[in-house]
Amino acid sequence: MASQSSPSMRPLNVGDVVSAAISLFRTNFNTFLGLNLKAVLWFFVPVYGWARSLMIQSQIARLGFQELMRRPETVAASLQAVEPRLWPFLGIALLVWLIQLAVGYAASFAMGIVMLPISIIGTAGEAAAALSGLLMVIVQLVVLAAQMWIQARLYLWNIVLAMEPDVDSTTAITRSWELTKGNGVRVLFVLLVAYLVMLPLYVLMFAIPVLIAVPFFGSGLLEGEGSTAAVLGLLFAFLIFLLLAFLIGVLTAPFFQTIKSVLYYDLRSRREGLDIQFRDRPRDQRGS
Amino acid sequence: MTLLKTITIQTPESVELEFTLAGVGNRALALLVDYLLIFLLLSLVSIFTSFLSEQLTSILLLLGGGAEGVDLWLVAIALLATAAIYWGYFVGFETYWQGQTPGKRWTKIRVINDSGKPEGILQATLRSLLRPVDDILFLGFFCILFGRQEKRIGDWLAGTLVVQSETVVGEAQVSLSPAAQSLAIDLMAQANIGNLLPDDFATLREYLLRRKILTNEARKTLSVQLAQQLQEIIELQELPQAQMPAEQFLEAIYVAYQKQFGDRRRAY
Numbered sequence: 001m002a003s004q005s006s007p008s009m010r011p012l013n014v015g016d017v018v019s020a021a022i023s024l025f026r027t028n029f030n031t032f033l034g035l036n037l038k039a040v041l042w043f044f045v046p047v048y049g050w051a052r053s054l055m056i057q058s059q060i061a062r063l064g065f066q067e068l069m070r071r072p073e074t075v076a077a078s079l080q081a082v083e084p085r086l087w088p089f090l091g092i093a094l095l096v097w098l099i100q101l102a103v104g105y106a107a108s109f110a111m112g113i114v115m116l117p118i119s120i121i122g123t124a125g126e127a128a129a130a131l132s133g134l135l136m137v138i139v140q141l142v143v144l145a146a147q148m149w150i151q152a153r154l155y156l157w158n159i160v161l162a163m164e165p166d167v168d169s170t171t172a173i174t175r176s177w178e179l180t181k182g183n184g185v186r187v188l189f190v191l192l193v194a195y196l197v198m199l200p201l202y203v204l205m206f207a208i209p210v211l212i213a214v215p216f217f218g219s220g221l222l223e224g225e226g227s228t229a230a231v232l233g234l235l236f237a238f239l240i241f242l243l244l245a246f247l248i249g250v251l252t253a254p255f256f257q258t259i260k261s262v263l264y265y266d267l268r269s270r271r272e273g274l275d276i277q278f279r280d281r282p283r284d285q286r287g288s
Numbered sequence: 289m290t291l292l293k294t295i296t297i298q299t300p301e302s303v304e305l306e307f308t309l310a311g312v313g314n315r316a317l318a319l320l321v322d323y324l325l326i327f328l329l330l331s332l333v334s335i336f337t338s339f340l341s342e343q344l345t346s347i348l349l350l351l352g353g354g355a356e357g358v359d360l361w362l363v364a365i366a367l368l369a370t371a372a373i374y375w376g377y378f379v380g381f382e383t384y385w386q387g388q389t390p391g392k393r394w395t396k397i398r399v400i401n402d403s404g405k406p407e408g409i410l411q412a413t414l415r416s417l418l419r420p421v422d423d424i425l426f427l428g429f430f431c432i433l434f435g436r437q438e439k440r441i442g443d444w445l446a447g448t449l450v451v452q453s454e455t456v457v458g459e460a461q462v463s464l465s466p467a468a469q470s471l472a473i474d475l476m477a478q479a480n481i482g483n484l485l486p487d488d489f490a491t492l493r494e495y496l497l498r499r500k501i502l503t504n505e506a507r508k509t510l511s512v513q514l515a516q517q518l519q520e521i522i523e524l525q526e527l528p529q530a531q532m533p534a535e536q537f538l539e540a541i542y543v544a545y546q547k548q549f550g551d552r553r554r555a556y
Binding site for chain 1: 291292293310311312313314315316317318320395396397426429430433487488491494495498499501502503506507510514517518521
Protein backbone atom coordinates (compact mmCIF):
# COMPACT_ATOMS: atom_id res chain seq x y z
CA MET A 1 0.00 0.00 0.00
CA ALA A 2 2.65 2.42 1.06
CA SER A 3 4.46 2.04 -2.22
CA GLN A 4 1.34 3.05 -4.13
CA SER A 5 0.51 6.11 -2.11
CA SER A 6 3.97 7.65 -2.30
CA PRO A 7 4.66 9.02 -5.76
CA SER A 8 7.83 10.72 -4.57
CA MET A 9 11.00 8.93 -3.72
CA ARG A 10 13.52 10.19 -1.26
CA PRO A 11 17.09 10.61 -2.48
CA LEU A 12 18.55 7.19 -3.10
CA ASN A 13 21.76 5.71 -1.81
CA VAL A 14 24.42 4.37 -4.15
CA GLY A 15 23.26 0.76 -4.28
CA ASP A 16 19.63 1.79 -4.74
CA VAL A 17 20.51 3.81 -7.83
CA VAL A 18 21.93 0.68 -9.45
CA SER A 19 19.06 -1.56 -8.32
CA ALA A 20 16.53 0.97 -9.58
CA ALA A 21 18.34 1.25 -12.92
CA ILE A 22 18.26 -2.52 -13.30
CA SER A 23 14.56 -2.76 -12.59
CA LEU A 24 13.91 0.17 -14.92
CA PHE A 25 15.80 -1.66 -17.66
CA ARG A 26 14.03 -4.93 -16.94
CA THR A 27 10.52 -3.48 -17.11
CA ASN A 28 11.34 -1.90 -20.48
CA PHE A 29 13.72 -4.58 -21.68
CA ASN A 30 12.40 -5.04 -25.21
CA THR A 31 11.88 -1.35 -25.93
CA PHE A 32 15.28 -0.27 -24.68
CA LEU A 33 17.15 -3.15 -26.27
CA GLY A 34 15.42 -2.51 -29.60
CA LEU A 35 16.32 1.17 -29.46
CA ASN A 36 19.88 0.34 -28.57
CA LEU A 37 20.18 -2.07 -31.49
CA LYS A 38 19.09 0.77 -33.74
CA ALA A 39 21.73 2.98 -32.15
CA VAL A 40 24.41 0.36 -32.73
CA LEU A 41 23.45 -0.07 -36.38
CA TRP A 42 23.45 3.68 -36.96
CA PHE A 43 26.93 3.83 -35.51
CA PHE A 44 28.30 2.14 -38.62
CA VAL A 45 27.27 5.16 -40.70
CA PRO A 46 29.92 7.87 -40.35
CA VAL A 47 29.12 11.31 -38.86
CA TYR A 48 25.33 11.42 -39.38
CA GLY A 49 24.99 7.92 -37.97
CA TRP A 50 27.13 8.79 -34.95
CA ALA A 51 24.92 11.75 -34.11
CA ARG A 52 21.82 9.60 -34.56
CA SER A 53 23.31 6.83 -32.46
CA LEU A 54 24.10 9.21 -29.58
CA MET A 55 20.64 10.69 -29.88
CA ILE A 56 18.90 7.31 -29.66
CA GLN A 57 20.93 6.35 -26.61
CA SER A 58 20.01 9.59 -24.92
CA GLN A 59 16.42 8.85 -25.87
CA ILE A 60 16.64 5.69 -23.75
CA ALA A 61 17.84 7.77 -20.81
CA ARG A 62 14.96 10.20 -21.37
CA LEU A 63 12.35 7.43 -21.54
CA GLY A 64 13.70 6.02 -18.29
CA PHE A 65 13.55 9.37 -16.53
CA GLN A 66 10.02 10.07 -17.72
CA GLU A 67 8.94 6.75 -16.31
CA LEU A 68 10.52 7.62 -12.98
CA MET A 69 8.54 10.84 -12.99
CA ARG A 70 5.39 8.81 -13.61
CA ARG A 71 4.63 10.46 -16.91
CA PRO A 72 5.68 7.68 -19.31
CA GLU A 73 6.26 8.62 -22.93
CA THR A 74 5.88 6.62 -26.10
CA VAL A 75 9.00 6.01 -28.15
CA ALA A 76 7.61 8.19 -30.94
CA ALA A 77 6.89 11.09 -28.58
CA SER A 78 10.35 10.99 -27.06
CA LEU A 79 11.89 10.83 -30.52
CA GLN A 80 10.02 13.99 -31.40
CA ALA A 81 11.42 15.64 -28.29
CA VAL A 82 15.04 14.74 -28.91
CA GLU A 83 15.20 14.88 -32.70
CA PRO A 84 15.65 18.68 -33.00
CA ARG A 85 18.87 18.21 -31.07
CA LEU A 86 20.39 15.64 -33.39
CA TRP A 87 23.55 17.61 -34.14
CA PRO A 88 24.14 19.04 -30.66
CA PHE A 89 24.40 15.44 -29.40
CA LEU A 90 27.42 14.90 -31.63
CA GLY A 91 28.83 18.37 -31.02
CA ILE A 92 28.62 18.23 -27.25
CA ALA A 93 29.95 14.67 -27.22
CA LEU A 94 32.95 15.95 -29.12
CA LEU A 95 33.31 18.87 -26.72
CA VAL A 96 33.14 16.61 -23.65
CA TRP A 97 35.69 14.33 -25.24
CA LEU A 98 37.99 17.30 -25.93
CA ILE A 99 37.64 18.54 -22.35
CA GLN A 100 38.58 15.13 -21.04
CA LEU A 101 41.48 14.94 -23.45
CA ALA A 102 42.74 18.35 -22.33
CA VAL A 103 42.39 17.38 -18.69
CA GLY A 104 44.27 14.17 -19.45
CA TYR A 105 47.13 16.07 -21.07
CA ALA A 106 47.25 18.64 -18.28
CA ALA A 107 47.29 15.86 -15.71
CA SER A 108 50.09 13.96 -17.40
CA PHE A 109 52.06 17.19 -17.77
CA ALA A 110 51.63 17.94 -14.05
CA MET A 111 52.51 14.35 -13.31
CA GLY A 112 55.72 14.69 -15.30
CA ILE A 113 56.72 17.75 -13.30
CA VAL A 114 56.03 16.01 -10.00
CA MET A 115 57.63 12.76 -11.08
CA LEU A 116 60.99 14.26 -12.02
CA PRO A 117 62.18 15.15 -8.50
CA ILE A 118 60.73 11.91 -7.19
CA SER A 119 62.75 9.86 -9.64
CA ILE A 120 65.87 11.82 -8.68
CA ILE A 121 65.25 10.92 -5.04
CA GLY A 122 65.05 7.31 -6.15
CA THR A 123 68.72 7.21 -7.17
CA ALA A 124 69.96 7.91 -3.62
CA GLY A 125 69.85 4.32 -2.42
CA GLU A 126 67.76 1.22 -1.95
CA ALA A 127 65.38 2.65 0.64
CA ALA A 128 65.01 5.85 -1.36
CA ALA A 129 64.23 3.83 -4.48
CA ALA A 130 61.46 2.00 -2.65
CA LEU A 131 60.10 5.30 -1.35
CA SER A 132 60.17 6.92 -4.76
CA GLY A 133 58.45 3.89 -6.29
CA LEU A 134 55.69 4.20 -3.71
CA LEU A 135 55.37 7.94 -4.31
CA MET A 136 55.09 7.38 -8.05
CA VAL A 137 52.28 4.90 -7.58
CA ILE A 138 50.48 7.39 -5.34
CA VAL A 139 50.89 10.21 -7.88
CA GLN A 140 49.53 8.00 -10.63
CA LEU A 141 46.56 7.00 -8.51
CA VAL A 142 45.82 10.64 -7.71
CA VAL A 143 45.91 11.57 -11.40
CA LEU A 144 43.66 8.65 -12.29
CA ALA A 145 41.21 9.61 -9.55
CA ALA A 146 41.15 13.21 -10.77
CA GLN A 147 40.41 12.14 -14.34
CA MET A 148 37.65 9.80 -13.23
CA TRP A 149 36.18 12.50 -11.06
CA ILE A 150 36.02 14.91 -14.01
CA GLN A 151 34.36 12.20 -16.05
CA ALA A 152 31.77 11.70 -13.31
CA ARG A 153 31.02 15.42 -13.15
CA LEU A 154 30.38 15.54 -16.91
CA TYR A 155 28.55 12.23 -17.02
CA LEU A 156 25.00 13.58 -17.29
CA TRP A 157 25.43 15.89 -20.29
CA ASN A 158 23.44 13.76 -22.71
CA ILE A 159 20.35 13.33 -20.55
CA VAL A 160 20.37 17.07 -19.80
CA LEU A 161 20.39 17.65 -23.54
CA ALA A 162 17.54 15.18 -24.00
CA MET A 163 15.43 16.46 -21.12
CA GLU A 164 15.84 20.20 -21.13
CA PRO A 165 14.92 21.65 -24.52
CA ASP A 166 15.13 25.24 -23.28
CA VAL A 167 18.72 24.88 -22.20
CA ASP A 168 21.34 26.11 -24.62
CA SER A 169 23.25 23.06 -25.86
CA THR A 170 26.64 24.09 -24.54
CA THR A 171 25.17 24.74 -21.09
CA ALA A 172 24.35 21.03 -20.92
CA ILE A 173 27.93 20.58 -19.76
CA THR A 174 27.65 23.23 -17.05
CA ARG A 175 24.29 21.81 -16.03
CA SER A 176 25.85 18.39 -15.54
CA TRP A 177 28.66 20.03 -13.57
CA GLU A 178 26.17 21.92 -11.41
CA LEU A 179 23.95 18.90 -10.73
CA THR A 180 26.84 16.66 -9.73
CA LYS A 181 28.43 19.33 -7.56
CA GLY A 182 29.34 17.76 -4.22
CA ASN A 183 28.24 14.39 -5.59
CA GLY A 184 31.18 13.48 -7.83
CA VAL A 185 32.30 10.66 -5.55
CA ARG A 186 28.73 9.37 -5.34
CA VAL A 187 28.51 9.18 -9.13
CA LEU A 188 31.83 7.33 -9.22
CA PHE A 189 30.61 4.86 -6.63
CA VAL A 190 27.42 4.32 -8.63
CA LEU A 191 29.52 3.52 -11.70
CA LEU A 192 31.73 1.22 -9.64
CA VAL A 193 28.72 -0.74 -8.40
CA ALA A 194 27.25 -0.77 -11.92
CA TYR A 195 30.41 -2.40 -13.28
CA LEU A 196 30.48 -4.73 -10.28
CA VAL A 197 26.95 -5.89 -11.03
CA MET A 198 27.86 -6.43 -14.69
CA LEU A 199 31.01 -8.33 -13.67
CA PRO A 200 29.52 -11.79 -14.31
CA LEU A 201 28.91 -10.83 -17.94
CA TYR A 202 32.42 -9.45 -18.36
CA VAL A 203 33.91 -12.59 -16.81
CA LEU A 204 31.89 -14.63 -19.29
CA MET A 205 33.26 -12.52 -22.11
CA PHE A 206 36.84 -13.51 -21.21
CA ALA A 207 36.26 -16.99 -19.84
CA ILE A 208 34.51 -18.54 -22.85
CA PRO A 209 37.22 -17.62 -25.44
CA VAL A 210 39.94 -18.81 -23.07
CA LEU A 211 38.14 -22.12 -22.57
CA ILE A 212 37.89 -22.47 -26.34
CA ALA A 213 41.52 -21.55 -26.92
CA VAL A 214 43.08 -23.81 -24.30
CA PRO A 215 42.63 -27.21 -26.00
CA PHE A 216 43.88 -25.88 -29.33
CA PHE A 217 46.80 -24.31 -27.60
CA GLY A 218 47.68 -27.52 -25.75
CA SER A 219 47.72 -29.65 -28.90
CA GLY A 220 49.63 -26.90 -30.70
CA LEU A 221 52.35 -27.01 -28.08
CA LEU A 222 52.71 -30.74 -28.52
CA GLU A 223 53.14 -30.47 -32.27
CA GLY A 224 55.70 -27.72 -32.00
CA GLU A 225 55.64 -24.00 -32.57
CA GLY A 226 53.51 -22.33 -35.17
CA SER A 227 51.19 -25.22 -35.91
CA THR A 228 48.18 -24.24 -37.96
CA ALA A 229 45.78 -25.78 -35.46
CA ALA A 230 46.99 -23.49 -32.68
CA VAL A 231 46.83 -20.40 -34.86
CA LEU A 232 43.37 -21.23 -36.16
CA GLY A 233 42.19 -22.06 -32.65
CA LEU A 234 43.41 -18.75 -31.31
CA LEU A 235 41.85 -16.91 -34.22
CA PHE A 236 38.55 -18.68 -33.60
CA ALA A 237 38.71 -17.87 -29.90
CA PHE A 238 39.43 -14.25 -30.72
CA LEU A 239 36.43 -14.09 -33.05
CA ILE A 240 34.24 -15.55 -30.32
CA PHE A 241 35.63 -12.91 -27.96
CA LEU A 242 34.75 -10.12 -30.39
CA LEU A 243 31.26 -11.50 -30.87
CA LEU A 244 30.70 -11.80 -27.13
CA ALA A 245 32.10 -8.33 -26.50
CA PHE A 246 29.71 -6.94 -29.09
CA LEU A 247 26.71 -8.79 -27.66
CA ILE A 248 27.51 -7.81 -24.09
CA GLY A 249 28.10 -4.24 -25.18
CA VAL A 250 24.67 -4.14 -26.85
CA LEU A 251 23.08 -5.72 -23.80
CA THR A 252 24.66 -3.45 -21.19
CA ALA A 253 24.55 -0.08 -22.97
CA PRO A 254 20.84 0.55 -22.17
CA PHE A 255 21.60 -0.29 -18.56
CA PHE A 256 24.13 2.52 -18.40
CA GLN A 257 21.53 4.86 -19.91
CA THR A 258 18.98 3.90 -17.24
CA ILE A 259 21.74 4.55 -14.68
CA LYS A 260 21.79 8.05 -16.12
CA SER A 261 17.99 8.32 -15.82
CA VAL A 262 18.08 7.37 -12.15
CA LEU A 263 21.14 9.50 -11.40
CA TYR A 264 19.56 12.49 -13.11
CA TYR A 265 16.38 11.96 -11.12
CA ASP A 266 18.27 11.47 -7.88
CA LEU A 267 20.56 14.45 -8.34
CA ARG A 268 17.70 16.70 -9.33
CA SER A 269 15.93 15.61 -6.16
CA ARG A 270 18.99 16.35 -4.12
CA ARG A 271 19.99 19.59 -5.77
CA GLU A 272 16.64 20.96 -6.92
CA GLY A 273 14.14 19.30 -4.60
CA LEU A 274 12.31 17.63 -7.47
CA ASP A 275 10.55 15.28 -5.07
CA ILE A 276 9.50 17.96 -2.57
CA GLN A 277 5.91 18.46 -3.67
CA PHE A 278 2.63 18.60 -1.85
CA ARG A 279 0.53 15.60 -2.73
CA ASP A 280 -2.79 15.87 -4.47
CA ARG A 281 -5.53 14.93 -2.07
CA PRO A 282 -9.27 14.76 -1.99
CA ARG A 283 -10.87 17.80 -0.42
CA ASP A 284 -12.91 15.90 2.15
CA GLN A 285 -9.81 14.60 3.88
CA ARG A 286 -9.03 18.06 5.10
CA GLY A 287 -9.41 19.22 8.66
CA SER A 288 -9.13 17.10 11.74
CA MET B 289 6.04 0.85 -11.24
CA THR B 290 7.88 0.22 -8.00
CA LEU B 291 11.60 0.48 -8.39
CA LEU B 292 12.65 -1.27 -5.24
CA LYS B 293 10.90 -4.49 -4.33
CA THR B 294 9.01 -4.65 -1.07
CA ILE B 295 7.87 -7.60 0.96
CA THR B 296 5.12 -7.91 3.54
CA ILE B 297 5.65 -10.27 6.44
CA GLN B 298 2.81 -11.39 8.66
CA THR B 299 3.83 -12.08 12.23
CA PRO B 300 2.06 -14.76 14.35
CA GLU B 301 0.20 -11.91 16.02
CA SER B 302 -1.24 -10.98 12.59
CA VAL B 303 0.75 -7.79 12.43
CA GLU B 304 1.87 -6.92 8.93
CA LEU B 305 5.39 -5.63 8.57
CA GLU B 306 6.56 -4.12 5.32
CA PHE B 307 10.19 -4.16 4.34
CA THR B 308 12.03 -2.84 1.31
CA LEU B 309 14.34 -5.52 -0.07
CA ALA B 310 18.02 -4.64 -0.11
CA GLY B 311 18.42 -4.75 -3.89
CA VAL B 312 21.27 -6.17 -5.90
CA GLY B 313 23.23 -2.89 -5.96
CA ASN B 314 23.39 -2.51 -2.20
CA ARG B 315 24.28 -6.14 -1.75
CA ALA B 316 27.06 -6.01 -4.32
CA LEU B 317 28.52 -2.93 -2.65
CA ALA B 318 28.26 -4.47 0.82
CA LEU B 319 29.96 -7.63 -0.42
CA LEU B 320 32.75 -5.58 -2.01
CA VAL B 321 33.41 -3.77 1.27
CA ASP B 322 33.33 -6.98 3.28
CA TYR B 323 35.63 -8.83 0.90
CA LEU B 324 38.08 -5.92 0.93
CA LEU B 325 38.17 -6.03 4.74
CA ILE B 326 38.63 -9.81 4.71
CA PHE B 327 41.37 -9.45 2.13
CA LEU B 328 43.15 -6.96 4.40
CA LEU B 329 42.84 -9.29 7.39
CA LEU B 330 44.12 -12.25 5.37
CA SER B 331 47.10 -10.29 4.09
CA LEU B 332 47.96 -9.44 7.67
CA VAL B 333 47.80 -13.14 8.53
CA SER B 334 50.03 -14.12 5.62
CA ILE B 335 52.58 -11.41 6.42
CA PHE B 336 52.60 -12.49 10.03
CA THR B 337 52.95 -16.17 9.07
CA SER B 338 55.90 -15.63 6.77
CA PHE B 339 57.57 -13.47 9.39
CA LEU B 340 56.96 -16.09 12.06
CA SER B 341 58.20 -18.88 9.83
CA GLU B 342 61.49 -17.13 9.20
CA GLN B 343 62.04 -16.32 12.86
CA LEU B 344 61.01 -19.76 14.12
CA THR B 345 63.26 -21.56 11.65
CA SER B 346 66.28 -19.53 12.64
CA ILE B 347 65.54 -19.99 16.34
CA LEU B 348 65.16 -23.75 15.93
CA LEU B 349 68.36 -23.95 13.92
CA LEU B 350 70.14 -21.97 16.63
CA LEU B 351 68.85 -24.39 19.24
CA GLY B 352 70.31 -27.19 17.15
CA GLY B 353 67.05 -28.96 16.34
CA GLY B 354 65.61 -29.71 12.92
CA ALA B 355 63.18 -27.19 11.34
CA GLU B 356 61.47 -29.43 8.79
CA GLY B 357 58.12 -29.77 10.49
CA VAL B 358 57.71 -26.13 11.40
CA ASP B 359 56.64 -24.81 8.02
CA LEU B 360 54.02 -27.49 7.64
CA TRP B 361 52.58 -26.65 11.03
CA LEU B 362 52.54 -22.98 10.20
CA VAL B 363 50.79 -23.61 6.89
CA ALA B 364 48.17 -25.67 8.71
CA ILE B 365 47.66 -22.93 11.27
CA ALA B 366 47.49 -20.25 8.57
CA LEU B 367 44.87 -22.28 6.69
CA LEU B 368 42.82 -22.63 9.83
CA ALA B 369 43.14 -18.92 10.48
CA THR B 370 42.03 -18.16 6.91
CA ALA B 371 38.94 -20.32 7.24
CA ALA B 372 38.21 -18.87 10.67
CA ILE B 373 38.47 -15.32 9.33
CA TYR B 374 36.39 -15.98 6.22
CA TRP B 375 33.52 -17.65 8.03
CA GLY B 376 34.04 -16.08 11.43
CA TYR B 377 33.81 -12.61 9.95
CA PHE B 378 30.30 -13.10 8.57
CA VAL B 379 28.97 -15.29 11.38
CA GLY B 380 30.47 -13.10 14.08
CA PHE B 381 29.36 -9.76 12.74
CA GLU B 382 25.91 -10.90 11.62
CA THR B 383 25.21 -12.43 15.01
CA TYR B 384 26.71 -9.65 17.07
CA TRP B 385 25.28 -6.76 15.03
CA GLN B 386 21.89 -8.42 14.44
CA GLY B 387 22.28 -9.25 10.78
CA GLN B 388 24.80 -6.64 9.77
CA THR B 389 28.44 -6.78 8.72
CA PRO B 390 30.57 -3.65 8.28
CA GLY B 391 29.68 -3.64 4.56
CA LYS B 392 25.98 -4.10 5.26
CA ARG B 393 26.03 -1.45 7.94
CA TRP B 394 27.66 1.00 5.55
CA THR B 395 25.10 0.33 2.83
CA LYS B 396 22.28 0.32 5.43
CA ILE B 397 21.00 -3.20 4.83
CA ARG B 398 20.34 -6.05 7.25
CA VAL B 399 19.69 -9.78 7.25
CA ILE B 400 16.46 -10.82 8.94
CA ASN B 401 14.59 -14.04 9.52
CA ASP B 402 11.76 -14.87 7.09
CA SER B 403 9.38 -14.16 9.96
CA GLY B 404 10.79 -10.68 10.50
CA LYS B 405 12.79 -11.56 13.60
CA PRO B 406 16.50 -10.82 13.86
CA GLU B 407 18.86 -13.34 12.34
CA GLY B 408 20.13 -16.08 14.68
CA ILE B 409 23.59 -17.60 14.93
CA LEU B 410 22.53 -20.82 13.17
CA GLN B 411 21.17 -18.91 10.21
CA ALA B 412 24.26 -16.73 10.06
CA THR B 413 26.38 -19.88 10.00
CA LEU B 414 24.34 -21.48 7.23
CA ARG B 415 24.47 -18.32 5.10
CA SER B 416 28.17 -18.04 5.65
CA LEU B 417 28.92 -21.70 4.87
CA LEU B 418 26.99 -21.48 1.60
CA ARG B 419 28.65 -18.24 0.55
CA PRO B 420 31.40 -19.99 -1.49
CA VAL B 421 28.71 -22.00 -3.28
CA ASP B 422 26.88 -18.80 -4.15
CA ASP B 423 30.09 -17.25 -5.40
CA ILE B 424 30.83 -20.08 -7.84
CA LEU B 425 29.79 -18.93 -11.33
CA PHE B 426 27.94 -16.04 -9.66
CA LEU B 427 25.05 -18.39 -8.82
CA GLY B 428 23.94 -16.28 -5.89
CA PHE B 429 24.06 -13.15 -7.99
CA PHE B 430 21.69 -14.53 -10.59
CA CYS B 431 19.37 -15.86 -7.87
CA ILE B 432 19.20 -12.36 -6.36
CA LEU B 433 18.70 -10.72 -9.73
CA PHE B 434 15.90 -12.95 -10.95
CA GLY B 435 14.29 -14.16 -7.73
CA ARG B 436 11.14 -12.48 -6.48
CA GLN B 437 12.46 -12.25 -2.93
CA GLU B 438 16.07 -11.62 -3.93
CA LYS B 439 17.34 -14.71 -2.11
CA ARG B 440 20.64 -16.37 -2.82
CA ILE B 441 21.02 -20.10 -2.14
CA GLY B 442 22.26 -19.43 1.38
CA ASP B 443 19.18 -17.32 2.05
CA TRP B 444 16.86 -20.07 0.81
CA LEU B 445 18.42 -22.66 3.08
CA ALA B 446 18.74 -20.46 6.12
CA GLY B 447 15.31 -18.90 5.64
CA THR B 448 16.53 -15.33 5.66
CA LEU B 449 15.84 -12.09 3.80
CA VAL B 450 18.10 -9.13 3.20
CA VAL B 451 16.23 -5.86 3.66
CA GLN B 452 16.97 -2.18 3.99
CA SER B 453 17.35 -1.15 7.59
CA GLU B 454 14.97 1.67 8.36
CA THR B 455 16.57 4.98 9.03
CA VAL B 456 15.15 7.18 11.72
CA VAL B 457 13.70 10.26 10.04
CA GLY B 458 12.48 12.12 13.08
CA GLU B 459 15.90 12.66 14.58
CA ALA B 460 17.30 15.37 12.32
CA GLN B 461 16.87 18.91 13.58
CA VAL B 462 15.40 21.68 11.46
CA SER B 463 17.22 24.95 12.00
CA LEU B 464 14.83 27.85 12.34
CA SER B 465 15.25 31.59 12.44
CA PRO B 466 14.10 33.39 15.60
CA ALA B 467 11.58 35.48 13.66
CA ALA B 468 9.67 32.31 12.78
CA GLN B 469 8.56 31.80 16.38
CA SER B 470 6.65 35.06 16.72
CA LEU B 471 5.31 34.78 13.19
CA ALA B 472 3.94 31.34 14.00
CA ILE B 473 1.72 32.77 16.72
CA ASP B 474 0.26 35.30 14.27
CA LEU B 475 -0.37 32.54 11.75
CA MET B 476 -2.14 30.35 14.28
CA ALA B 477 -4.58 33.18 14.91
CA GLN B 478 -5.14 34.16 11.30
CA ALA B 479 -5.09 30.90 9.36
CA ASN B 480 -6.37 27.34 9.48
CA ILE B 481 -3.25 25.44 10.34
CA GLY B 482 -5.50 22.42 10.87
CA ASN B 483 -5.96 22.13 7.11
CA LEU B 484 -2.46 20.78 6.88
CA LEU B 485 -2.26 17.02 6.62
CA PRO B 486 0.61 15.07 8.14
CA ASP B 487 1.78 14.43 4.59
CA ASP B 488 2.01 18.16 3.89
CA PHE B 489 3.92 18.67 7.08
CA ALA B 490 6.32 15.93 6.06
CA THR B 491 6.92 17.66 2.72
CA LEU B 492 7.48 20.98 4.46
CA ARG B 493 9.90 19.37 6.86
CA GLU B 494 11.69 17.66 3.99
CA TYR B 495 12.23 21.02 2.34
CA LEU B 496 13.47 22.71 5.51
CA LEU B 497 15.89 19.86 6.17
CA ARG B 498 17.32 19.67 2.69
CA ARG B 499 17.27 23.32 1.61
CA LYS B 500 20.95 23.84 2.33
CA ILE B 501 22.15 21.38 -0.29
CA LEU B 502 19.84 22.73 -2.98
CA THR B 503 21.20 25.02 -5.68
CA ASN B 504 20.49 28.68 -4.96
CA GLU B 505 18.17 29.00 -7.89
CA ALA B 506 16.15 25.91 -7.05
CA ARG B 507 15.95 26.98 -3.42
CA LYS B 508 14.46 30.33 -4.40
CA THR B 509 11.85 29.00 -6.83
CA LEU B 510 10.87 26.03 -4.70
CA SER B 511 10.41 28.07 -1.52
CA VAL B 512 8.17 30.56 -3.29
CA GLN B 513 6.17 27.78 -4.93
CA LEU B 514 5.69 25.89 -1.67
CA ALA B 515 4.78 29.09 0.17
CA GLN B 516 2.11 29.97 -2.36
CA GLN B 517 0.60 26.49 -2.21
CA LEU B 518 0.64 26.53 1.58
CA GLN B 519 -0.99 29.94 1.75
CA GLU B 520 -3.86 28.48 -0.23
CA ILE B 521 -4.08 25.33 1.87
CA ILE B 522 -4.23 27.13 5.20
CA GLU B 523 -6.65 29.68 3.73
CA LEU B 524 -4.59 32.67 4.69
CA GLN B 525 -6.05 35.81 3.10
CA GLU B 526 -3.03 38.05 3.29
CA LEU B 527 0.46 37.67 4.64
CA PRO B 528 1.09 39.04 8.16
CA GLN B 529 3.86 41.19 6.75
CA ALA B 530 3.84 42.72 3.31
CA GLN B 531 7.42 41.81 2.50
CA MET B 532 8.19 38.41 3.83
CA PRO B 533 10.84 35.98 2.62
CA ALA B 534 9.19 32.75 1.52
CA GLU B 535 11.47 30.66 3.69
CA GLN B 536 10.52 32.56 6.82
CA PHE B 537 6.87 31.94 6.04
CA LEU B 538 7.56 28.22 5.62
CA GLU B 539 9.46 28.09 8.90
CA ALA B 540 6.61 29.85 10.65
CA ILE B 541 4.06 27.35 9.35
CA TYR B 542 6.35 24.55 10.47
CA VAL B 543 6.51 25.97 13.98
CA ALA B 544 2.77 26.68 14.07
CA TYR B 545 1.92 23.11 13.06
CA GLN B 546 4.18 21.73 15.74
CA LYS B 547 2.71 24.06 18.37
CA GLN B 548 -0.82 23.09 17.44
CA PHE B 549 -0.41 19.35 17.11
CA GLY B 550 2.86 18.46 18.75
CA ASP B 551 3.40 14.75 18.49
CA ARG B 552 -0.21 13.84 17.83
CA ARG B 553 -0.08 14.28 14.08
CA ARG B 554 3.31 13.13 13.03
CA ALA B 555 3.81 11.90 9.51
CA TYR B 556 6.28 9.22 10.47
